[in-house]
Amino acid sequence: MRLVLLGAPGSGKGTQAKVLKKEYNIPHISTGDLLRAAVAAKTELGLAAKIVMDKGQLVSDEIVLGMLKDRLAEDDAKNGFILDGFPRNLIQADMLDKLLTEINMPAQHAILIAVDPDEVVGRIAKRAEIEGRADDSESVVRDRIKIYEDQTSPVINHYKDHEILSEVLGTGSIEEVQHRILSVLRF
Numbered sequence: 001m002r003l004v005l006l007g008a009p010g011s012g013k014g015t016q017a018k019v020l021k022k023e024y025n026i027p028h029i030s031t032g033d034l035l036r037a038a039v040a041a042k043t044e045l046g047l048a049a050k051i052v053m054d055k056g057q058l059v060s061d062e063i064v065l066g067m068l069k070d071r072l073a074e075d076d077a078k079n080g081f082i083l084d085g086f087p088r089n090l091i092q093a094d095m096l097d098k099l100l101t102e103i104n105m106p107a108q109h110a111i112l113i114a115v116d117p118d119e120v121v122g123r124i125a126k127r128a129e130i131e132g133r134a135d136d137s138e139s140v141v142r143d144r145i146k147i148y149e150d151q152t153s154p155v156i157n158h159y160k161d162h163e164i165l166s167e168v169l170g171t172g173s174i175e176e177v178q179h180r181i182l183s184v185l186r187f
Helices: 013-024 031-041 044-054 061-072 090-102 119-129 136-160 174-187
Strands: 002-006 028-030 082-084 107-112 165-169
Touching: 002 013, 002 136, 013 028, 013 082, 013 174, 028 031, 031 044, 031 061, 031 136, 044 061, 061 090, 061 136, 090 136, 107 174, 119 136, 136 165, 165 174
Parallel strands: 002 082, 002 107, 028 082, 107 165
Antiparallel strands: none
16 A cells, blocks of 8 residues: 545644554655654765754755655565655655656555645644644644645645545544545545
């Protein structure tokens, strides 16, 4: 199973990826986690990323894809993977397609977890309250959702064009959303 999970911030991608990881015994790969791990391990790509991050800049797609390629070469990814929140734009989607084709592991499924923006705001506000995160104000969250919609809309169409996209409703309990996703994957 080679799966790309898409959805707005707060849509439940990370939660569902953890569930699917157990269900299919494949790794849940988040590029943010990859970056943090590579920097901490002081790998060649991690050191390159740290230089960029220390300047307050975004790490290049090439560095992120290099880390992703290294991660997909690990034994636990031989039977598949779950990409959480990557790609975020059409350039990344094209670069990811090329990488996955190069390593003979093309994506088989892309699932969009669809959640109404007002519900996302509520979820993130609740998470911010629990975790004490002041950076998750309603206006900040709405800005992040707008950026997500602007950048990711073409990615959604990209996977539609490749005929591997399914959309599932991301509201309800974790188990209800999980059931919807598993129904799509088992079809």
